[in-house]
Amino acid sequence: MITAAQVKELREKTGAGMMDCKKVLTETNGNEEKAIELLRERGIMKAAKKSDRIAAEGLVETYISEDGKVGAIVEVNAETDFVAKNADFQSFVKNIAKQVALNNPANIEDLLAEKYIADENSTVQEVLTNLIATIGENMSIRRFERFETTGKVSSYIHGDGKIGVLVDMENADDTLAKDVCMHIAAAKPEFLSESDVPEERVNKEKEILKAQVINEGRPENVAEKIVAGRLGKFYGEICLLDQEFVKDPSQKVGNLVSSKSAKINKFVRFEKGEGIEKKEENFAEEVAKQLK
Numbered sequence: 001m002i003t004a005a006q007v008k009e010l011r012e013k014t015g016a017g018m019m020d021c022k023k024v025l026t027e028t029n030g031n032e033e034k035a036i037e038l039l040r041e042r043g044i045m046k047a048a049k050k051s052d053r054i055a056a057e058g059l060v061e062t063y064i065s066e067d068g069k070v071g072a073i074v075e076v077n078a079e080t081d082f083v084a085k086n087a088d089f090q091s092f093v094k095n096i097a098k099q100v101a102l103n104n105p106a107n108i109e110d111l112l113a114e115k116y117i118a119d120e121n122s123t124v125q126e127v128l129t130n131l132i133a134t135i136g137e138n139m140s141i142r143r144f145e146r147f148e149t150t151g152k153v154s155s156y157i158h159g160d161g162k163i164g165v166l167v168d169m170e171n172a173d174d175t176l177a178k179d180v181c182m183h184i185a186a187a188k189p190e191f192l193s194e195s196d197v198p199e200e201r202v203n204k205e206k207e208i209l210k211a212q213v214i215n216e217g218r219p220e221n222v223a224e225k226i227v228a229g230r231l232g233k234f235y236g237e238i239c240l241l242d243q244e245f246v247k248d249p250s251q252k253v254g255n256l257v258s259s260k261s262a263k264i265n266k267f268v269r270f271e272k273g274e275g276i277e278k279k280e281e282n283f284a285e286e287v288a289k290q291l292k
Contacts, residue, residue, distance in 0.1 A: 017125050056273035057081045060164035062155035063097035071153030072101035073166040074144040075270045079137040100144045145268045156181035164270045172262040189240035
């Protein structure tokens with residue numbers, strides 16, 4: 001019987017995944033030394049050593065079911081954009097998007113523990129680990145979203161996987177859905193409507209706007225009215241329905257959609273590597289660090 005403590009200890013020593021550690025310990029009847037040898041033979045320790053490298057490149061991919069009722073978007077990262085052109089990596093990302101749509105995992109951890117849809121003899125984690133060992137770069141499934149609707153899910157991929165958009169709409173034809181998706185990719189809205197913006201964010205913006213108005217020399221008794229007016233511009237920058245439509249700035253996205261008797265239920269936009277701090281190092285310093 002393999003204990004959780006044994007798995008934890010092996011994981012800490014090797015950096016390999018929990019499922020991999022449990023598997024090799026079971027195969028070696030709990031012999032840690034032999035388990036480590038197995039991990040090395042399978043390239044899993046090699047992959048684990050790469051796990052501290054920053055992976056900010058990769059691909060964003062989407063999958064939509066044939067009936068358009070279910071959709072998923074995923075971001076899978078790698079260290080260099082070269083890997084994004086690798087056929088095996090591209091296939092893996094496409095399969096992960098499909099797996100999320102079909103299986104509806106609760107989180108990344110559950111997804112990694114699932115049987116891989118293209119190889120039921122392996123888990124997603126095992127396939128990812130082997131891919132890391134084969135290609136020689138750190139990779140990770142960073143995030144995903146899944147929509148299921150009574151309306152229709154549409155998607156758009158821009159820049160060969162740099163940006164991906166998923167939109168859940170009702171009564172929208174293909175042209176409108178595509179236009180909305182492309183607008184989201186270009187305009188980067190953060191929220192659907194004004195009511196979705198957190199109160200704390202709105203109050204902070206009001207404070208900033210009020211300070212700006214007072215610094216402009218306006219009397220405080222009219223500052224509130226000016227702030228209310230400028231707040232509309234704030235919403236117009238971050239709320240999808242309040243944004244000027246990129247193909248026709250004379251109308252708002254909300255007006256465009258309602259004029260077509262359609263409705264946007266929700267959306268998500270992923271941009272590859274956004275929010276990941278890329279590590280910049282001097283080459284000479286890096287060599288010196290390796291020599292030490």
